[in-house]
Amino acid sequence: MSxxxxxxxxxxxxxxxxxxxxxxxxxxxxxxxxLIEHFQQASLLNGGKTIVIKRLEEISSYLxxxxxxxxxxxxxxxxxxxxxxxxxxLDPHDLEAVELAVLKGTWAVAENAAIWMPEENLAxxxxxxxxxxxxxxxxxxxxxxxxHAVYEKIKVDDPGYGVFIAGPSxxxxxxxxxxxGAHGPRSMTVFLLSE
Amino acid sequence: MAVxxxxxxxxxxxxxxxxxxxxxxxxxxxxRTKRDTAAQxxxxxxxxxxxxxxxxxxxxxxxxxxxxxFEKNATANGIEVLWAKNAQEHNEHVYRIFQENKVKxxxxxxxxxxxxxxxxxxxxxxxxxxxDTDLGERIIQFNDQVxxxxxxPAIHLKKKEIGxxxxxxxxxxxxxxxxxxxxxxxRIHLREKFIQANAAITGVNxxxxxxxxxxxxxxxxxxxxxxxxxxxxxxxxxIEKLIPRAADLGVYLRLLARSxxxxxxxxxxxxxxxPSAGKxxxxxxxxxxxxxxxxxxDFRNSLKCIRCGACMNTCPIYRxxxxxxxxxxxxxxxxxxxxxxxxxxxxxxxPFASTLCGSCSDVCPVKINIHEQLYKWRQVITKEGDAQxxxxxxxxxxGKVLGSPAWYNFxxxxxxxxxxxxxxxxxxxxxxxxxxxxxxxxxxxxxxxEWYKKNRK
Ligand code: SF4
Numbered sequence: 001m002s003x004x005x006x007x008x009x010x011x012x013x014x015x016x017x018x019x020x021x022x023x024x025x026x027x028x029x030x031x032x033x034x035l036i037e038h039f040q041q042a043s044l045l046n047g048g049k050t051i052v053i054k055r056l057e058e059i060s061s062y063l064x065x066x067x068x069x070x071x072x073x074x075x076x077x078x079x080x081x082x083x084x085x086x087x088x089x090l091d092p093h094d095l096e097a098v099e100l101a102v103l104k105g106t107w108a109v110a111e112n113a114a115i116w117m118p119e120e121n122l123a124x125x126x127x128x129x130x131x132x133x134x135x136x137x138x139x140x141x142x143x144x145x146x147x148h149a150v151y152e153k154i155k156v157d158d159p160g161y162g163v164f165i166a167g168p169s170x171x172x173x174x175x176x177x178x179x180x181g182a183h184g185p186r187s188m189t190v191f192l193l194s195e
Numbered sequence: 196m197a198v199x200x201x202x203x204x205x206x207x208x209x210x211x212x213x214x215x216x217x218x219x220x221x222x223x224x225x226x227r228t229k230r231d232t233a234a235q236x237x238x239x240x241x242x243x244x245x246x247x248x249x250x251x252x253x254x255x256x257x258x259x260x261x262x263x264x265f266e267k268n269a270t271a272n273g274i275e276v277l278w279a280k281n282a283q284e285h286n287e288h289v290y291r292i293f294q295e296n297k298v299k300x301x302x303x304x305x306x307x308x309x310x311x312x313x314x315x316x317x318x319x320x321x322x323x324x325x326x327d328t329d330l331g332e333r334i335i336q337f338n339d340q341v342x343x344x345x346x347x348p349a350i351h352l353k354k355k356e357i358g359x360x361x362x363x364x365x366x367x368x369x370x371x372x373x374x375x376x377x378x379x380x381x382r383i384h385l386r387e388k389f390i391q392a393n394a395a396i397t398g399v400n401x402x403x404x405x406x407x408x409x410x411x412x413x414x415x416x417x418x419x420x421x422x423x424x425x426x427x428x429x430x431x432x433x434i435e436k437l438i439p440r441a442a443d444l445g446v447y448l449r450l451l452a453r454s455x456x457x458x459x460x461x462x463x464x465x466x467x468x469x470p471s472a473g474k475x476x477x478x479x480x481x482x483x484x485x486x487x488x489x490x491x492x493d494f495r496n497s498l499k500c501i502r503c504g505a506c507m508n509t510c511p512i513y514r515x516x517x518x519x520x521x522x523x524x525x526x527x528x529x530x531x532x533x534x535x536x537x538x539x540x541x542x543x544x545x546p547f548a549s550t551l552c553g554s555c556s557d558v559c560p561v562k563i564n565i566h567e568q569l570y571k572w573r574q575v576i577t578k579e580g581d582a583q584x585x586x587x588x589x590x591x592x593x594g595k596v597l598g599s600p601a602w603y604n605f606x607x608x609x610x611x612x613x614x615x616x617x618x619x620x621x622x623x624x625x626x627x628x629x630x631x632x633x634x635x636x637x638x639x640x641x642x643x644x645e646w647y648k649k650n651r652k
Contacts, residue, residue: 004266004278007434007482011259014490018256022249024442025242042459092424093390111449112459125471126423129416129463147445147460156441157272157406160469164448167462169416173331173347174374175354176222182330183382183389184416 025148035110035143036192043113046167047180048188050113052140056080059137059191063100067133071099076123077137092126101131105138105165105190107153111146114166115190118159125161129169134185136165140194199522199541202548206516209351219351220514226347227508229457230558237449247446248562251499254437255489261404261437262480268407269478272469279481282312288479289314289396289429290321296427296475298394302385304411304418305329306398307345307502308431308481311524314396326388328417330381337364343518345525346455346504351517385417395421399432399478400501401447405440408468409478412451412461419465428470429477434485435498447501450560454503488536493571497532499561506555506565512548521545528555532568539579546572 001009030038040050053059056079063080067073074095075082080102089095103122105115115136119125128134144150156162169184180186210216234240254261266276279285285308293301301318303309303325315325315336327336331348335341337360342348349357358372367380397418401410409430411418422428438447452458470476489495507513507527518526523534523542531545546569549555555565 002278003280003284003482006280007278007480007486008259008262010482010486011262011434011489014486014495015258016252016256016489016492016495019249019252021253021439022246024440025239025246025446027239045459046462096386096390109460114460114464124423126420129419129423147449148442151442151445156403156444156466157408157468160272160467160471162466162468163419164460164464165462166460166464169414170462171330171378171415172456173329173334173349174357174377176225176347176350177354177374179375179378181382182378182415182417183328183385183420 024152026152027145027148029149030110030145032140032143032194035145036140036194038110038145039108039113039143039190039192042111043167043188043190046113046188047170047178048113048167048190050190050192052192052194054193054195056137056193059102059135062189062191063102063135067100072097073100073102074098074123074127074131075102076121077102077104086123086127089124092124092130095124095127095130098127098131100133100135101127102135102137103128105136106142107150108138108143108190108192109145109147109150109164110143112166113190114147114150114164116150116154116162117165118154118162120159128163128165129184131185133187133189134165134168135189135191137191137193140192143192199543201544202516202520202522203544205522206520206548209517209520210515215353216515218353219517222350223508223514226456227505227558230454230505230508231457233453233457233459237453243446243450244560244562247450247501247560248499250438250443250446251561253439254435255495255498257439258434258437258489261439262434265402265404265407265437266480268405270407272407274407274468274470274476274478277477277479279479279483281483282481285309285312285431285479285481285483286314286317288477289318289431292427292429292477293318293323293394296394298427300324300326300388300391301394301396302326302328302388302392302417302421302425303332303396304398304413304421305332305348306396306431307342307525308398308433309396310342311483312431312481314431326385326392328385328388328421329413329415330378330417333381333385334360337361341519341524343526344504344507345502345527351519389420389424392421392425394427394429395425396429396431397422399430399436400451401444402432402437402478403441403444404437406468408466410444411465411467412448412463413465414458414462416463419463422467423471426473427475427477428467429479430467431479431481434480434482435500451501451503454505454558454560484537488533491536494532494536494568496563497529497536497565497568499563500529500533501561503560505558505560509554509558511550511552511554516548521548528565528569529563532565532572535572535576539576543576543579546570546576 072084073082107116168188171182343351354372361367513527534542
């Protein structure tokens with residue numbers, strides 16, 4: 001018998017009597033202002049920062065103040081120009097010097113500030129991790145209350161890879177002191193587009 | 196015959212340093228309070244726990260069908276699925292994959308399963324330099340230790356010691372112990388390793404039967420840095436890590452980080468379904484004693500565990516004796532019910548490393564009846580005649596009390612009162628194995644159960 005057959009046979013022999021699956025949970029929708037407020041609070045706790053904007057142009061003026069234009073900036077937002085053309089990068093190792101990646105989020109969760117990023121939003125799976133800083137643009141109409149709601153919206157296996165990003169790379173492995181910038185981004189800025 | 200250290204004897208070492216014991220205790224208690232704050236923010240917390248427990252109940256009772264479904268879907272996604280009956284077979288799979296793909300450099304993110312299988316040691320014997328990339332794991336790897344906690348592997352070390360370790364291995368300034376500075380040094384060191392790696396090994400938090408994919412949670416982003424840069428990704432997964440439907444993730448992700456550290460979610464929750472073009476993805480399904488545990492009616496619930504670590508942070512014994520005293524891969528209350536199933540002789544004293552206060556069961560996000568299982572293991576072990584003489588005494592008493600839930604609740608209450616008024620001389624009697632070296636853990640005025648009853652309205 002193969003290992004697979006042995007394991008399955010042992011499970012069959014030892015498993016308890018069948019029980020049923022509970023229904024999926026869902027909770028009443030929240031008002032948009034409440035969603036925005038909860039998102040901002042959660043993002044802050046995760047070590048991130050949220051900036052509510054009315055127009056996409058506000059992003060470029062913000063970035064001009066906070067980032068050095070001479071460094072590599074990748075933008076996957078058509079309205080926003082970066083300094084590195086991502087289509088010229090074939091090997092993700094060549095992303096090592098990226099200072100800032102500006103990406104689009106698909107759905108955002110108010111309770112924990114997690115933003116769903118399927119791989120088509122990333123160009124390279126490694127991009128949001130290898131960049132020194134990360135900025136994500138999300139529209140407020142794509143905010144949902146909680147994780148139950150977001151899994152109703154997305155199909156997890158549509159992309160070969162998808163990730164909820166809720167803040168910058170962080171660790172508390174040394175005496176429980178929070179340090180931002182463990183391996184990946186040293187900051188995460190969320191631009192919440194709210195007309 | 197092998198001679199195994201009792202838990203109390205193993206804890207002696209840690210308890211010699213009184214200041215450290217207090218510090219460890221306080222640190223973990225702090226994490227526990229963060230968990231409480233996070234849980235109390237959600238009015239639906241108890242509903243979530245119940246739901247999570249029921250889903251896992253379903254998983255255990257349909258595990259064979261779900262495994263077949265998972266394998267079929269994962270294979271269709273382009274993931275190569277391998278099966279391993281035990282640790283040895285798991286390690287050999289990894290080695291074979293390395294050889295087939297000519298892997299020279301590897302990085303690893305946190306996986307308790309590979310720890311359980313002794314993978315690092317196995318690969319090192321084959322000549323590989325295994326690079327753990329979780330900061331806490333890298334620290335203890337430099338220090339030649341194993342994790343003392345499943346979520347916070349280096350929780351037993353102080354920053355000064357970590358500074359010394361980094362000075363020795365990474366050339367940081369002597370005496371420097373600023374966490375920011377040390378983390379930056381590790382970042383530079385590990386970036387180089389990420390860039391060089393051709394294979395990345397990760398654990399699995401959840402495998403999704405319905406879609407044939409899997410989810411990995413980290414705060415550091417190290418699992419992703421590794422897998423997206425390397426050509427080969429090997430994910431190692433215990434067979435009990437399955438969930439039936441993708442939407443079930445909603446329940447578990449709401450519970451996991453809140454229970455672990457009080458965060459609302461980990462900063463990265465990665466869903467892997469297909470490898471990138473030109474790359475390879477493997478998934479190893481590991482039994483290693485799990486099917487046997489499934490057959491133990493009294494203990495099978497332990498397989499619901501999602502490895503949040505909350506039962507460790509809350510346990511008065513764990514907090515004051517540290518993870519190493521358990522001598523098992525998974526320490527703390529859950530380790531004390533899993534490990535005897537793996538090696539009863541070696542771990543025979545672990546079920547006694549508990550006050551049976553029930554705090555572990557109260558915080559467990561999947562509602563495992565941990566303290567009841569601890570008691571049941573005691574009965575098994577006593578029958579086998581392996582109990583320590585001193586513990587046998589208190590156990591006999593426990594035997595009477597725990598026979599009925601009403602008695603148990605009553606005794607819990609009076610034990611709490613008794614501890615408060617018992618003079619130190621009594622506590623320090625030889626009959627109490629942990630009283631030997633320590634004051635008893637602070638006695639909560641009311642158990643969580645009582646507190647909860649009062650505050651629930
Ligand atoms: S037994 Fe429960 S509390 Fe302990 S680690 Fe597992 S899931 Fe967490």
